[in-house]
Amino acid sequence: MSDPRQRRITALADGLTAAHVDGLLVTSLANIRYLTGFSGSSALLFVSARDAVLITDFRYQTQIAEEVGDLARISIEPQSLWVGLWHQLAQLSYVEVIGFESGHLLHRDFQRLLEHGGRWQWRPTVDLVETLRERKDAGELALIEVANGIATRALERTLPQVKVGMTELQVAGALEKALRDEGSEGFPFPSIVASGPRSALPHARSSERAIEDGDFLLLDFGAEHHGYCSDVTRTAVVGRASDEQRAIHDVVRTANAQAARGVRAGMTGRDADAIARDYIEQRGYGELFGHSLGHGLGLEVHEAPRLARTAEGALAEGAVVTIEPGIYRPGWGGVRIEDDVFLGPDGPRILTSFTRELIELG
């Protein structure tokens, strides 16, 4: 039982009785990776108290054996994963009622269950694996820390390269090269490099805009290590910061610090969000903080829990969450400062080691 994947499968199987199902069909690839270690892009997994059966296609024959070992019975299907599923399920005589992941099954595939899987009863389930994933174990935490180290070292290498006249895309390229050089397996989401007035767009993509003296330069990006993500944002000024830039950066920095130190497992997502939001409101910028404070991260860059005004659930001990307050003044610019924080038994631990002071570039 020292293999964390075996513990996870057992914990999931324990929960299936409460969900009134004999087994669960897992279709989320992130959930499959969490439970079995398989990192390919084509798989179906069936889990019960007695069995774990993983179905993939011939392209992954070598990889799946290496990654999964004897943790699950592996089936390589020549035709389609679904044909393989019917075949495998037919051999499990105790199975009558099967849960499926309502948030990870397309209607098209739901129709397959009804049409070709009619000999079983199918029951929608929600977040059975996601709830387990919210509490990171020591191994997962270590991987997220490595992904944070990759991200911050890449940022250190990138900032000195920024010059007036470079485009946002060029800065993104320098940053992404540094991420690769530091060993990032991939980019968990499209890197955002947003300059000047574009830094006020909370969902900017990097563009051909050339950086000007006096611009805010917002970089929101992440690294990936053994499937686990980091998600970091810093906002610098190109050249000398104005008083107003400095004042707004200061409010965001304090909101970030208060929330990162004040967030606790057991608190609701709403109360965590309020730590930063109340401070920003007090300082008169409440209208300009238009998104929520943060989200969980792990195998996916957005996962449970949510830190938001509408999040009534308690934050699980062991969760890793982003703390990312921002202030955005349309047409002028915006500041966001984002760290990843582990909610440990003794309080929060900030995983992102990079100055939060305002950096003036060049």
Added chain:
Amino acid sequence: MSDPRQRRITALADGLTAAHVDGLLVTSLANIRYLTGFSGSSALLFVSARDAVLITDFRYQTQIAEEVGDLARISIEPQSLWVGLWHQLAQLSYVEVIGFESGHLLHRDFQRLLEHGGRWQWRPTVDLVETLRERKDAGELALIEVANGIATRALERTLPQVKVGMTELQVAGALEKALRDEGSEGFPFPSIVASGPRSALPHARSSERAIEDGDFLLLDFGAEHHGYCSDVTRTAVVGRASDEQRAIHDVVRTANAQAARGVRAGMTGRDADAIARDYIEQRGYGELFGHSLGHGLGLEVHEAPRLARTAEGALAEGAVVTIEPGIYRPGWGGVRIEDDVFLGPDGPRILTSFTRELIELG
């Protein structure tokens, strides 16, 4: 009617009668972008012969106005897109039967339709927009050509930087930086840089493996321009190629050339696949070409049509497809050469301008 998006919406609306629906709920973001130009990550679109209603959230208020103009009625929803949908539909008294995209709607959201949208009849549809997207217009073709130019110029800048001892991740970083410097908006898929024996894995990701003298180096990557993708593969040798490397590369190069010159609109995907496959089989490597010949590309890097042994449909005139034969010898290495090809009225036009001769690096 000169706006291509208006033509697309009209063409879609014309097809709705045949599908026996009064309107279509579009949930695929690529389909929404194709029909309206909106590039955000949160939207629902309703289209009928009389109306086009696009629902998004407050984060995209500015962007959607710029991108969509008066092509659709825009609704910014404070609560959720779904609440907005019920509200908008309730105002369209002629609507009774609504199609939805079975391949782009999660079961969770399908349940919403039944529970909260019970005053309408919901009918699954398949590929109504995808079929339109298969035939590219002149504007789309021009964007794919730009994306091809970005990709090939980036490859030109990258190959001279490759040195023995670099890791695959470092080469990926150099390539991705060059893509950004050439203006790529993003990476349509995770770049594959696979060296030595890893080049034999058709679904390799870039790894920490250090490149050795004599290795095959396979690079499979793409660029993005105004949402449109390119998808290119070349395989070089680090140092001097062996006779066997040269022989296998030669077979793949000839298969690529024969298929790229021989593929035609109107041909089935199976017959197109067979051009390359028959040649590779004749040369005795049939067992080592384990994937299909290619796929359509456009706003997505994998879209209709398929060029594969199981693809019975005729290739549409105006499609852009990849031609990517490969030979993979497990444990030794593999070669793939991939170009993007436009299926015009007068025959195929190759959009990827980069030598297909075997390159020896360093």
